[in-house]
Amino acid sequence: MIPFSSVLIVSAVLFAMGLVGVLTRRSALVIFMSVELMLNAATLVFVGASRALGTMDGQLFAFFVMTVAAAEAAVGLAIVIALFRRRRTTDMDHVSLLKW
Amino acid sequence: MVIDRSLDFLWLIPVLPLVGFLVAGAGCLLRARAKSVVAVVACGSVALSFVLSLLCVMALAGLPAHERSHVTTVGEWIGPLGLDWSFRLDPLSSVMILVVTGVGFLIHLYSVGYMAHEEGFWRYFAYLNLFMAMMLTLVLGASLPLLFVGWEGVGLCSYLLIGFFYTKSWCADAGRKAFLVNRIGDASFIIGMLWAWVLFGGTFDIAALIERAPAAAAASPGSVTAIALLLFGGAAGKSAQIPLYVWLPDAMAGPTPVSALIHAATMVTAGVYMVCRLSPIYVLAPDAMFVVAVVGAATALLAALIAMAQDDIKKVLAYSTISQLGYMFMAAGAGAFTASIFHLTTHAFFKALLFLGSGAVIHALHGEQDMKKMGGLKSALPRTFLCFSAGWIAIAGVPLTAGFFSKDEILYKAFLHSPLLWAAGLVGALMTAIYMTRLMGLTFFGVSRRAAHDDHDAHGEAAHEPPVTMMIPLMVLAALALTAGFVGLPAPIGALFGGHGESPFAAWLAPVFHAPEAAIAAPHPEGHSLELLLMALSSLVALFGIAAGLRIWVTRPEIADRIAVRLGAFYVAVREKLYVDELYDRFIVKPWYALSRGMGRFDTGAVDGVVNGVGAIMLTSGHVMKLFHSGYVRSYAIAYVIGAAVIVWYLL
Numbered sequence: 001m002i003p004f005s006s007v008l009i010v011s012a013v014l015f016a017m018g019l020v021g022v023l024t025r026r027s028a029l030v031i032f033m034s035v036e037l038m039l040n041a042a043t044l045v046f047v048g049a050s051r052a053l054g055t056m057d058g059q060l061f062a063f064f065v066m067t068v069a070a071a072e073a074a075v076g077l078a079i080v081i082a083l084f085r086r087r088r089t090t091d092m093d094h095v096s097l098l099k100w
Numbered sequence: 101m102v103i104d105r106s107l108d109f110l111w112l113i114p115v116l117p118l119v120g121f122l123v124a125g126a127g128c129l130l131r132a133r134a135k136s137v138v139a140v141v142a143c144g145s146v147a148l149s150f151v152l153s154l155l156c157v158m159a160l161a162g163l164p165a166h167e168r169s170h171v172t173t174v175g176e177w178i179g180p181l182g183l184d185w186s187f188r189l190d191p192l193s194s195v196m197i198l199v200v201t202g203v204g205f206l207i208h209l210y211s212v213g214y215m216a217h218e219e220g221f222w223r224y225f226a227y228l229n230l231f232m233a234m235m236l237t238l239v240l241g242a243s244l245p246l247l248f249v250g251w252e253g254v255g256l257c258s259y260l261l262i263g264f265f266y267t268k269s270w271c272a273d274a275g276r277k278a279f280l281v282n283r284i285g286d287a288s289f290i291i292g293m294l295w296a297w298v299l300f301g302g303t304f305d306i307a308a309l310i311e312r313a314p315a316a317a318a319a320s321p322g323s324v325t326a327i328a329l330l331l332f333g334g335a336a337g338k339s340a341q342i343p344l345y346v347w348l349p350d351a352m353a354g355p356t357p358v359s360a361l362i363h364a365a366t367m368v369t370a371g372v373y374m375v376c377r378l379s380p381i382y383v384l385a386p387d388a389m390f391v392v393a394v395v396g397a398a399t400a401l402l403a404a405l406i407a408m409a410q411d412d413i414k415k416v417l418a419y420s421t422i423s424q425l426g427y428m429f430m431a432a433g434a435g436a437f438t439a440s441i442f443h444l445t446t447h448a449f450f451k452a453l454l455f456l457g458s459g460a461v462i463h464a465l466h467g468e469q470d471m472k473k474m475g476g477l478k479s480a481l482p483r484t485f486l487c488f489s490a491g492w493i494a495i496a497g498v499p500l501t502a503g504f505f506s507k508d509e510i511l512y513k514a515f516l517h518s519p520l521l522w523a524a525g526l527v528g529a530l531m532t533a534i535y536m537t538r539l540m541g542l543t544f545f546g547v548s549r550r551a552a553h554d555d556h557d558a559h560g561e562a563a564h565e566p567p568v569t570m571m572i573p574l575m576v577l578a579a580l581a582l583t584a585g586f587v588g589l590p591a592p593i594g595a596l597f598g599g600h601g602e603s604p605f606a607a608w609l610a611p612v613f614h615a616p617e618a619a620i621a622a623p624h625p626e627g628h629s630l631e632l633l634l635m636a637l638s639s640l641v642a643l644f645g646i647a648a649g650l651r652i653w654v655t656r657p658e659i660a661d662r663i664a665v666r667l668g669a670f671y672v673a674v675r676e677k678l679y680v681d682e683l684y685d686r687f688i689v690k691p692w693y694a695l696s697r698g699m700g701r702f703d704t705g706a707v708d709g710v711v712n713g714v715g716a717i718m719l720t721s722g723h724v725m726k727l728f729h730s731g732y733v734r735s736y737a738i739a740y741v742i743g744a745a746v747i748v749w750y751l752l
Contacts, residue, residue, distance in 0.1 A: 022737055096731030
């Protein structure tokens with residue numbers, strides 16, 4: 001029986017890795033993967049909490065998160081592909097049009 | 101059969117001239133040239149309207165006296181307020197429609213000749229027909245707002261026609277002045293109307309207002325007095341009474357037939373008509389009646405005084421009109437509504453005649469209006485002179501003319517009400533006789549003072565009689581000015597002809613005016629001796645005024661100059677219209693301008709400052725904020741993280 005605190009620690013580490021990845025990496029794909037990492041950290045907390053509290057709600061949310069992540073992956077990858085087709089790059093520092 | 105059905109077509113009376121207006125207006129926009137077409141359309145529509153009015157009045161006369169009130173509703177106007185397009189024909193409005201369409205038709209006919217050489221012939225008749233439509237709406241309207249539609253409509257036409265020669269700046273200015281001065285009165289009218297709506301339980305219908313007035317007056321007499329005074333404020337604007345009379349003399353800038361129709365016979369009497377129409381409400385407010393009477397008497401005197409020293413023939417007639425309107429209000433204020441409407445009717449005839457006659461003179465002299473440059477026109481314009489003379493003796497009050505009967509009726513009723521009012525009226529009558537004789541003397545008698553270098557010779561022979569379309573209205577009106585008084589013979593004279601009691605005119609109006617007049621009737625003396633005595637007195641005054649005028653301005657013209665010198669500054673002041681315009685300019689217009697400029701500065705400074713300031717703040721903050729929008733996804737992500745961290749920290 002893994003204690004809930006361990007689950008939280010693992011998930012916090014995963015989340016921090018994802019966050020650092022999002023903030024520091026320049027490639028859209030890597031940023032994207034980092035976002036997925038953060039999502040999975042959250043999912044892990046849901047599942048752990050579900051077990052710790054003895055309810056099924058958290059597991060239900062885990063499925064929701066997976067569904068959303070799948071949809072997001074589809075949309076996100078499509079954007080990345082479209083971006084690459086137009087700009088021949090996936091470097092997010094070269095894509096800074098969204099400003100005044 | 102035709103007569104019985106005619107009441108169903110009552111609404112056509114104002115609509116016919118409106119159709120004429122649309123046709124003439126369309127022709128004007130299409131730059132139509134054929135003058136005969138518009139002349140036929142314009143005169144024809146008014147003539148039809150007159151014939152229909154006659155039929156309607158005959159149908160009305162066929163009904164029993166207490167049923168003589170016919171309402172025709174054409175359709176809904178403003179549903180939530182219960183307002184319809186309703187026209188009411190009763191004895192009072194029937195007198196008015198006959199005067200308006202009858203005199204209106206004659207003046208239309210006259211205009212055909214008078215305006216023949218003017219630019220904008222179509223435009224002129226379009227305005228004139230629109231005026232007729234609006235005036236008839238005013239008169240026939242069964243509710244105050246509908247009356248007000250006509251009220252504003254005639255004001256608009258007045259403005260358009262005063263400024264008809266709009267290329268001359270003083271004409272355009274005169275039109276604007278008339279419009280602005282009338283706005284003051286109209287504002288007062290609107291407030292009075294809405295207050296009446298509130299106080300009388302949410303109705304605008306005139307009959308309903310009259311019905312509910314006694315209860316309202318019993319509950320709050322002060323409010324009813326205020327309403328009556330506010331409505332009178334509107335009447336003072338439209339009918340040129342103190343303090344709002346200043347626009348009417350300037351209104352003479354319009355073509356002369358317009359002066360005759362709008363600024364003498366019809367529109368300016370709208371105020372008198374309105375007061376008489378609401379007479380059951382006015383009699384419930386004795387204080388308001390007192391104000392009406394005093395304002396009327398004061399206006400009658402003041403305007404007559406100013407008229408004595410004017411040199412412009414139309415200005416004399418304009419002040420004379422103001423003075424006569426003062427008489428009508430004096431009568432209404434004294435509770436003699438029948439006398440007021442009677443004078444309104446006879447005045448419409450003789451004043452229209454005088455204006456049209458002066459138009460003929462001006463026409464003959466190619467636009468000259470200064471009486472100092474006329475004189476001796478009797479031989480050059482014999483027929484105009486004869487017609488004009490009829491108007492002259494009628495307005496001066498020579499016995500047996502229309503003006504004599506109506507003015508005496510007013511003076512008699514005023515005497516019963518208050519001898520002071522009567523005295524004012526009598527002095528006014530004397531001045532009327534004098535200034536009208538002066539006008540006659542300077543224009544028609546004596547020797548010609550026309551400049552020798554005029555392209556016609558000095559004796560005025562080149563001056564020619566007006567064409568037949570101008571002559572016919574003059575003759576008809578002259579006949580009416582002399583004889584119209586007989587429908588309203590005062591009781592003592594009526595008795596001589598075997599009549600008894602009321603004159604036909606009074607009997608016809610009795611269903612409308614009997615109740616209000618009985619409500620505040622002054623004690624009526626037995627017998628006719630007092631009335632006959634007053635009548636004799638005012639006849640003497642009129643004849644004395646004429647004799648004095650003839651002596652001063654015809655047989656011994658040098659007396660006039662001597663009097664002018666003797667009176668000195670006073671004469672100059674009267675000639676300069678007692679400086680009323682200057683006083684208004686100094687104490688109202690200039691301060692108003694200053695206030696407006698102050699308001700303007702407040703607007704550009706404070707109001708615009710706030711608005712611009714808000715904009716400037718937004719702009720500056722935007723400039724600051726845009727620094728955060730680098731376009732780099734990373735910086736946004738950092739912002740999210742910081743924000744989320746702050747929220748989490750706060751929640752924990």
